[in-house]
Amino acid sequence: MPPPTLGFVLPCLDEAPSLSALLTALSAKWPGSTIVVVDDGSTDGSPEIARSAGAVLVERGRRRGLASAIHDGIAACPADRIVVMDADGSHRPEDAGALITALDHVDLAVGSRWVRGGAAPGLDVKRTAWSRTSNALVRTVLDGSIADWTSGFWAIRGTAARRLTKRPPVATGWLGSLEIKWRARRAGLSIVELPVVFDARLHGASKLRLRDAAAAACDLVRVRFAADL
Ligand SMILES: Nc1nc2c(ncn2[C@@H]2O[C@H](COP(=O)(O)OP(=O)(O)O)[C@@H](O)[C@H]2O)c(=O)[nH]1
Ligand SMILES: [Mg+2]
Numbered sequence: 001m002p003p004p005t006l007g008f009v010l011p012c013l014d015e016a017p018s019l020s021a022l023l024t025a026l027s028a029k030w031p032g033s034t035i036v037v038v039d040d041g042s043t044d045g046s047p048e049i050a051r052s053a054g055a056v057l058v059e060r061g062r063r064r065g066l067a068s069a070i071h072d073g074i075a076a077c078p079a080d081r082i083v084v085m086d087a088d089g090s091h092r093p094e095d096a097g098a099l100i101t102a103l104d105h106v107d108l109a110v111g112s113r114w115v116r117g118g119a120a121p122g123l124d125v126k127r128t129a130w131s132r133t134s135n136a137l138v139r140t141v142l143d144g145s146i147a148d149w150t151s152g153f154w155a156i157r158g159t160a161a162r163r164l165t166k167r168p169p170v171a172t173g174w175l176g177s178l179e180i181k182w183r184a185r186r187a188g189l190s191i192v193e194l195p196v197v198f199d200a201r202l203h204g205a206s207k208l209r210l211r212d213a214a215a216a217a218c219d220l221v222r223v224r225f226a227a228d229l
Contacts, residue, residue: 006100007034007079007158010055010087011069016044017203018089023053025093036077037087038069046087066152067169067176067219074161083155084177085111088201090122091153095196099155107160107189110146110181111153117195118148127206134216141224142182146193152177153196160189170226171219174212178220183229 008026012019019037026035037050038058050057058076060069070084081103085091095111102109113120114135123131131150138149154177156164164183171179184191223229 004080004103005034005078005158006030006032007036007077007082008096009036009038009070009073009077009082009084011066011073011084011152012037012039012042012046012050012087013063013207014042014044014046014204015087015089016042016046016049018201019046019087020049020053022087022089022093023050023055026096027053029093029097034077034079036073038073038076040064040069065171065173065176067171067173067179070176070180071165071169074165077161078158080158081155082158082161083153085153088204090199090201092197092199095153096155098194099153099196102192102194103155103157105190106192107157108181108184108191109155110148110191110193111151111155111196112146112148112193113151113196113198114147115193115195118197119195120198122198122200130213138178138220141220142178143185145185146181146191148193149178149181150175151196153198154181156180156184160184160187163187164189167229170222170229172215173219174208174216175219175223179223179229182223186229
């Protein structure tokens with residue numbers, strides 16, 4: 001049997017300074033992998049960087065939210081194993097290796113800041129409090145099976161990814177990564193959580209805005225009580 005094919009899905013909004021280094025690192029470590037950049041109208045040259053690095057570029061023109069970016073990225077990534085990660089350099093390519101290997105045994109491997117061995121030196125006090133509080137709230141509303149429900153760094157078997165994204169996302173924005181995990185839970189798929197280190201962005205600012213936090217609270221309730229996902 002040929003070895004499983006590998007793909008990466010990188011949602012991207014004005015991440016040019018980090019994107020270039022990330023694409024170089026991923027292609028060097030996993031030659032032959034498919035890298036999909038889902039760009040929502042970046043004006044800083046991110047699409048050109050993706051194109052010239054040989055990535056598959058999904059251009060959506062305007063900001064349409066993280067949840068649908070993940071779905072569209074998966075649709076454009078015909079690989080047996082898919083890693084979803086930020087394009088801003090805060091997720092370490094070397095941490096992806098363990099997530100990918102875990103797919104030998106499970107359907108979904110979540111890169112977690114909040115299990116033993118994980119860390120988030122890249123989050124300041126305010127963002128750490130936000131991440132801790134939002135994850136605690138999510139564990140109450142969904143369940144306590146995952147410590148880092150909001151992590152945007154995870155790997156999934158291609159078959160599971162395609163099955164779980166057949167229906168469009170209920171979440172509109174920042175909780176896109178959470179919705180996939182919840183869909184996996186509801187479908188009874190096997191999930192493991194592995195430690196990762198979340199570094200500070202080297203450039204630019206988080207795309208998370210205050211109004212995204214409010215939208216995320218509504219999304220959480222809608223995801224939890226959705227009849228069909
Ligand atoms: N295509 C697309 N990418 C997005 C959108 N919002 C955020 N991103 C990207 O998704 C990743 C996560 O966003 P980020 O701002 O880093 O969130 P944080 O890590 O929680 O601070 C980054 O690579 C962003 O550029 C969006 O609406 N569309
Ligand atoms: Mg980020």
